[in-house]
Amino acid sequence: xxxxxxxxxxxxxxxxxxxxxxxxxxxxxxxxxxxxxxxxxxxxxxxxxxxxxxxxxxxxxxxxxxxxxxxxxxxxxxxxxxxxxxxxxxxxxxxxxxxxxxxxxxxxxxxxxxxxxxxxxxxxxxxxxxxxxxxxxxxxxxxxxxxxxxxxxxxxxxxxxxxxxxxxxxxxxxxxxxxxxxxxxxxxxxxxxxxxxxxxxxxxxxxxxxxxxxxxxxxxxxxxxxxxxxxxxxxxxxxxxxxxxxxxxxxxxxxxxxxxxxxxxxxxxxxxxxxxxxxxxxxxxxxxxxxxxxxxxxxxxxxxxxxxxxxxxxxxxxxxxxxxxxxxxxxxxxxxxxxxxxxxxxxxxxxxxxxxxxxxxxxxxxxxxxxxxxxxxxxxxxxxxxxxxxxxxxxxxxxxxxxxxxxxxxxxxxxxxxxxxxxxxxxxxxxxxxxxxxxxxxxxxxxxxxxxxxxxxxxxxxxxxxxxxxxxxxxxxxxxxxxxxxxxxxxxxxxxxxxxxxxxxxxxxxxxxxxxxxxxxxxxxxxxxxxxxxxxxxxxxxxxxxxxxxxxxxxxxxxxxxxxxxxxxxxxxxxxxxxxxxxxxxxxxxxxxxxxxxxxxxxxxxxxxxxxxxxxxxxxxxxxxxxxxxxxxxxxxxxxxxxxxxxxxxxxxxxxxxxx
Numbered sequence: 001x002x003x004x005x006x007x008x009x010x011x012x013x014x015x016x017x018x019x020x021x022x023x024x025x026x027x028x029x030x031x032x033x034x035x036x037x038x039x040x041x042x043x044x045x046x047x048x049x050x051x052x053x054x055x056x057x058x059x060x061x062x063x064x065x066x067x068x069x070x071x072x073x074x075x076x077x078x079x080x081x082x083x084x085x086x087x088x089x090x091x092x093x094x095x096x097x098x099x100x101x102x103x104x105x106x107x108x109x110x111x112x113x114x115x116x117x118x119x120x121x122x123x124x125x126x127x128x129x130x131x132x133x134x135x136x137x138x139x140x141x142x143x144x145x146x147x148x149x150x151x152x153x154x155x156x157x158x159x160x161x162x163x164x165x166x167x168x169x170x171x172x173x174x175x176x177x178x179x180x181x182x183x184x185x186x187x188x189x190x191x192x193x194x195x196x197x198x199x200x201x202x203x204x205x206x207x208x209x210x211x212x213x214x215x216x217x218x219x220x221x222x223x224x225x226x227x228x229x230x231x232x233x234x235x236x237x238x239x240x241x242x243x244x245x246x247x248x249x250x251x252x253x254x255x256x257x258x259x260x261x262x263x264x265x266x267x268x269x270x271x272x273x274x275x276x277x278x279x280x281x282x283x284x285x286x287x288x289x290x291x292x293x294x295x296x297x298x299x300x301x302x303x304x305x306x307x308x309x310x311x312x313x314x315x316x317x318x319x320x321x322x323x324x325x326x327x328x329x330x331x332x333x334x335x336x337x338x339x340x341x342x343x344x345x346x347x348x349x350x351x352x353x354x355x356x357x358x359x360x361x362x363x364x365x366x367x368x369x370x371x372x373x374x375x376x377x378x379x380x381x382x383x384x385x386x387x388x389x390x391x392x393x394x395x396x397x398x399x400x401x402x403x404x405x406x407x408x409x410x411x412x413x414x415x416x417x418x419x420x421x422x423x424x425x426x427x428x429x430x431x432x433x434x435x436x437x438x439x440x441x442x443x444x445x446x447x448x449x450x451x452x453x454x455x456x457x458x459x460x461x462x463x464x465x466x467x468x469x470x471x472x473x474x475x476x477x478x479x480x481x482x483x484x485x486x487x488x489x490x491x492x493x494x495x496x497x498x499x500x501x502x503x504x505x506x507x508x509x510x511x512x513x514x515x516x517x518x519x520x521x522x523x524x525x526x527x528x529x530x531x532x533x534x535x536x537x538x539x540x541x542x543x544x545x546x547x548x549x550x551x552x553x554x555x556x557x558x559x560x561x562x563x564x565x566x567x568x569x570x571x572x573x574x575x576x577x578x579x580x581x582x583x584x585x586x587x588x589x590x591x592x593x594x595x596x597x598x599x600x601x602x603x604x605x606x607x608x609x610x611x612x613x614x615x616x617x618x619x620x621x622x623x624x625x626x627x628x629x630x631x632x633x634x635x636x637x638x639x640x641x642x643x644x645x646x647x648x649x650x651x652x653x654x655x656x657x658x659x660x
Contacts, residue, residue, distance in 0.1 A: 069114065100143075102123060117137065147193075303317055436514065598626075598627070
């Protein structure tokens, strides 16, 4: 049984535009920033502004994280006060019982598979992503650490009986070190943390996805080399010996993932793009190591799967041009089983109850934050477990996205999703905000916009989420189109989008802003250097300003993975290329206002990437706003910080986009 750590978001979407309400006394009072924020050139936030837009600031998405093993109840994740925390939900629609209340986010948990008397969860400090695993009794009491301090836990899995955990740790605080690292695989009885023993030491930091066989004699796990290349390995638990069971495919890398042992232990269910453009559901016979594609007719990525505990049913999710489609397959004959209709949207997680009858899932749509559902596969009844409480805004009236396409510089069609302002309320050409995802192998899927609905519904801003080349979900060839020396081709996709915007009768090409987080932050900076005359402003959230300094400073457990994507800065020719395209080294071309946002404890894109671009661009004598959070990492996870960033973003785009 697996326990999935939910990753931190790479950035926070800003919500923009100030509606004039008059200059009363309340408007003149300042809304105080949280104490952890360090602000440079960021003006005070009027209290009236904060009050005016607060109704868009209180969404509480809810996600399933674990079924109870013996009862039909679950642990869910939902925001409590300032951070996401764990809640116990005993029946559909019931009041949630708060389980954790920490100043730091807790985004994932798992009951022990036996009696469900305790659960485990991961937590870091200040966004540093040095996750540690804790055990806590369902009856209450203090949480007990069960993994070492100062080691990052990045994979953990229960044994079927629930008396053992396997976890993987990597060293941290190694920014700037080029020393080779290794991942340590350990096994422990979570009731007795002192019983931990090392199973194996694996070279590198790309190991994860560990799963037990039903007889608890073997582990299946994944070696991640890049977004396009990964391998499946087996480990004998008695000896700790490992062997790779998937081979290299010549010069064409293959990706594997989501591996599960079949119930009889004779095979592996997984997803793979071997011999195909998309990741398909496959079955690998362990006797012959031959793989059979089980979904050859689905020409989209299978991105999630779960095997029922009796081994009879496979549930999996296909990403069909951004929309999640759930399917059910019998393992006896690999035939699909019809499922009841679900709301159209994005499925965030699926998990079988141990009764092998109830399938839980989290689902969001354009008009609903993530809520929790279950399907009874015996009766095919769909039950909605959670429902967002009423708010001052009518979520059912939020705008639905439309799929848009444009031709890029090389004739390739690029797509994205546009959330247009209601034409009846906002006639004529509207300002545009281009919001670029991170990854870079991420993908924007048209789920719930949250606060971003303020853009469209209150301010009349059209928001476009492009999936430029290098995005996942469109096949492995598309995924590789921005690697290494092809890096700026994805930037040119945004240039082509600017051309397309100029042809749209309802969009104002003279008022376009660009923003993004992580790699999307790099894209915002790169657009600012390459298309400065075609944008009004840019927002860079935890973005890369120079790939060389980024690769030299990012945490060592992820450096080699990033080198495959961006290029190896230790190679003189590649280093020269990376320096040439770096926004930091082209900062004199940035001539439009810039807002830079950063978490001080970011292990992925260290804070120096933001600090150096701010100091350099200030020399251009253009407005540069800078917000640093001393208690955050790769994006803001605390609501107080999120709120203040939200309000500051309003003022920034009101000043430099709407009044442009």
